[in-house]
Amino acid sequence: MYDLAVIGAGPAGMAAALAAADAGLNVVVVDEQIRAGGQIFRQPPIEFPDAALKPTAGYGWAIELLERFENHEDIEHLTSTTAYGILRDRDNDEISLKLAVSGPTVSGVISARRLLIATGAYDLPVxxxxxxxxxxxxxxxxxxxxxxxxxxxxxxxxxxxxxxxxxxxxxxxxxxxxxxxxxxxxxxxxxxxxxxxxxxxxxxxxxxxxxxxxxxxxxxxxxxxxxxxxxxxxxxxxxxxxxxxxxxxxxxxxxxxxxxxxxxxxxxxxYGFSPSTELARQADCRMVWSSPKGGWVVAHDERMESSAPGIFVAGEPTGVAGADQARAEGHLAGLSIARELSAPRTPSGATFAAADKGISRAEHFSTVVQTMFEPKREALATLATPDTIICRCELVTRTSVDATLDDNPFVSTASAVKLQCRSGMGPCQGRYCEGTVGALVANARGTSLAEAGHFTAHLPVKPVPVEALTRLDQLDS
Ligand SMILES: Cc1cc2nc3c(=O)[nH]c(=O)nc-3n(C[C@H](O)[C@H](O)[C@H](O)COP(=O)(O)OP(=O)(O)OC[C@H]3O[C@@H](n4cnc5c(N)ncnc54)[C@H](O)[C@@H]3O)c2cc1C
CATH class of the missing domain: 3.50.50.60 (FAD/NAD(P)-binding domain)
Structure with missing residues (x-):
């Protein structure tokens, strides 16, 4: 059993893992990529001739973060590994969380006392x-x-x-x-x-x-x-x-x-980014709508814990806010988890105060960018003509979505449209079509995008080999 399992080795996940490991917790980090860095500090494979870490303009701290993360003895990094579901033990007072993963070295279930979702974002589809x-x-x-x-x-x-x-x-x-x-x-x-x-x-x-x-x-x-x-x-x-x-x-x-x-x-x-929140939704974390922040984001308290006990969140799933804020939130989440688990080197109050300051500094920048570049979602949804495919996995056209809304006057949410015409039921689980379906519902019903709601997410949240599912009942140590 790990103290902490982190999903995502971007700035948020790396900063959290380091804060927790520095405090004496044993940490595992799962990421689909072959190397650490997340989206912004994505690196070429180690076999490439120029695989050495390179500075990214405007982010002077990145190389030190990457080097410390890659060399930390108490952090296990599972690369090329997909986290595809969170299982919570409901009968037990003690929080017990399990993460379903599929990868070359570990495929099965990882147990951890706390989880951190630091899964970043993906491009907003239009x-x-x-x-x-x-x-x-x-x-x-x-x-x-x-x-x-x-x-x-x-x-x-x-x-x-x-x-x-x-x-x-x-x-x-x-x-x-x-x-x-x-x-x-x-x-x-x-x-x-x-x-x-x-x-x-x-x-x-x-x-x-x-x-x-x-x-x-x-x-x-x-x-x-x-x-x-x-x-x-x-x-x-x-x-x-x-x-x-x-x-x-x-x-x-x-x-x-x-x-x-x-x-x-x-x-x-x-057109911007959508927070990657499917694992959080599958785990029943409360979501809130914020268009400037990227759409549906995971609600959390001032110590980065979501509404699901033991599940923390940092970086883009809390709102698309850039790498500085992702790192600052990850750092605070790692400290909070260390304190909650009474880590051997529990961080001091001053450390928390500095971490809070780091977040509010980053927010000065991110709120300006979010406001200035917020996409006009209702207008983007009108670009699709009747024959345009909305859901590319299930080949659902705009006509099908419109017909579903016309034929079912009480259908007023994106999820209800999904159930009627299969948009969002394919392998991408709605990552491509959720926003468009939500906006089409809001436009048709004259409601807000928040009222149109989001799709629900189910295990497996990402495509994995069937063989991975057969291992769900095998527990790790
Ligand atoms: C493709 C892309 C390119 C970007 N380029 C830039 C840029 O050049 N400049 C800039 O300022 N911002 C860029 N951004 C915004 C960028 O996401 C943030 O600035 C910053 O990287 C956010 O850090 P993070 O730690 O929250 O997430 P990320 O850096 O996105 O890290 C999240 C990590 O989680 C992993 N992950 C997600 N889901 C799973 C799962 N289910 N299982 C296992 N691993 C998972 C991903 O592989 C990723 O490595 C980009 C975003 C995207 C999506």
Whole structure:
């Protein structure tokens, strides 16, 4: 039995594991990736010639965190291992948690006194005609290919969306020799009021902001067209993307008739991120809706414990807030777990105070970014035409979702639509379609996205070999 099992070796998971292990707890960290780092510090395989850790602009602390994590004696890191379910023992007063995992070295059930969900986020999917064509990718996926495999997703690209990550990705693509013809942002240039509000983000983040401004300047100087109030409304091609349609939008992202086509072999979408919360939902943690934070996020107390006793949460599942905040929340969660379990070296009150300060410092930046770049979800849901596939696993079109809503006047939640027309029942468990279905329900019923609700999640929350399920009854030591 471990004291703590952490799911996710990104900044949140690594910081938590280190805080807990430094306090004397024995910690296991499970992650699907082959190396630690999470999304932002994703590294190439160790066999690559340039596999040494590299600094990430704006995150001077990253290398030390990674090195300490990888070399800590009391942290066991299970790489290439998927956590696909949480089992809680309800008959027992003592909290007993089990994590179902599938991986090359451990496949079965890990027991731990506490769990930390630090599973990060994934790219926000947006549906429009042609979005399932080969060649349409998300910004995070394109960046992952570059970072971990040094592979360019395409030669001739258009990037479209609303999130600042698009600038970073465009800059990285151009630096590697790709041709980026256009970078299209759905939002307009920030007005004076927004800029005044954004000044709170500057302290402590000058490097990051300067690097972003330099990236835009580099792109423009290399001939990349940067357009605002422009949204992608279609991708076209016989077997893969050959061209994309871009349209002018108003400040609410309502599409106008001013549309144009641009040739491209790859379309990269970046509208932001959705917190990865399926494990938390499957474990019955209470969820709250916050569109600026990324949608459905896991509720937690001031010590990062969720509503499910013994299950803590840190990083993007609490709200998409960037790597600084993920690290700060992970650190606090690790300290809290150490105190709750009366670890041999229980952290002092001053340590907790410093950790709280770290979170509030990071929040100055994250709340500005969240407010400035919040996607207009209801408008995005209207991009799908009747034939557009909403759920790509079960091939459910917009017509099917609309018909479900028309035929069933009392259906008013995303989950009820799922039960009627199977959207969200495939292997991705709704990661692609949940947001669109929720927005279509809200638009049709005139309710809020919060009222439309979220899908429920079931074990296995991610696809695993059937063989893994047969081991569910085998307990570890
Ligand atoms: C693809 C992608 C690229 C990004 N690139 C940038 C960037 O360049 N710059 C930037 O500022 N921000 C970027 N972000 C935002 C970034 O997620 C945060 O800034 C930061 O990495 C959050 O840290 P975290 O620890 O919360 O989560 P993450 O860093 O996302 O770490 C979560 C980890 O959990 C693992 N995991 C998730 N579910 C499971 C499971 N069921 N079983 C096992 N392991 C699991 C994942 O493999 C991942 O390693 C990116 C996000 C994504 C999704």
């Amino acid at each position: 549906t429009f005609p042609g979005w399932t064509l080969p060649g349409v990718m998300t910004a995070g996926a394109v960046q992952s290919l570059l970072k971990s495999q040094h592979v360019l997703a395409g030669e001739d690209l258009v990037l479209a969306g609303s999130h600042p990550l698009l600038v970073v990705v465009a800059d990285q693509l151009v630096a590697k020799g790709a041709r980026v013809s256009e970078l299209a942002f759905a939002r307009g240039i920030p007005g004076p009021r927004e800029l005044v509000a954004a000044r709170r983000a500057i302290p402590g983040h000058t490097d990051l902001l300067a690097e972003s401004a330099l990236a835009v300047a580099r792109l423009v100087s290399r001939g990349v067209k940067v357009s605002t109030r422009t949204i992608v409304t279609g991708a076209f091609g016989d077997r893969a993307v050959e061209s994309v349609e871009l349209a002018r939008v108003d400040r609410d992202w309502k599409v106008s008739n001013r549309r144009r086509r641009r040739e491209a072999s790859t379309l990269v979408l970046g």
